[in-house]
Amino acid sequence: MSAITLQSTLTCPQCGHAKTETMPTDACQWFYECEHCHVVLRPKPGDCCVFCSYGTQKCPPRQADPQGCCGP
16 A cells, blocks of 8 residues: 555646645545635535545545545
8 A cells, every 4th residue: 555645736627726735634625715716616526525526636535445535
């Protein structure tokens, strides 16, 4: 098993702005406001958090287990 990455670059689908953020390890991040255009990102259907939908890395639980999820 490879090391879990805690940094992920989120890219806004509205304006293309990208920012590297540290992912939480103990909770899902269901909302993220783009600091450039202020659109609020939400996970795509089937994804557990915004990092799984718009990030360069999946959330830590998904990295550890592709079937895993950071949600309840």
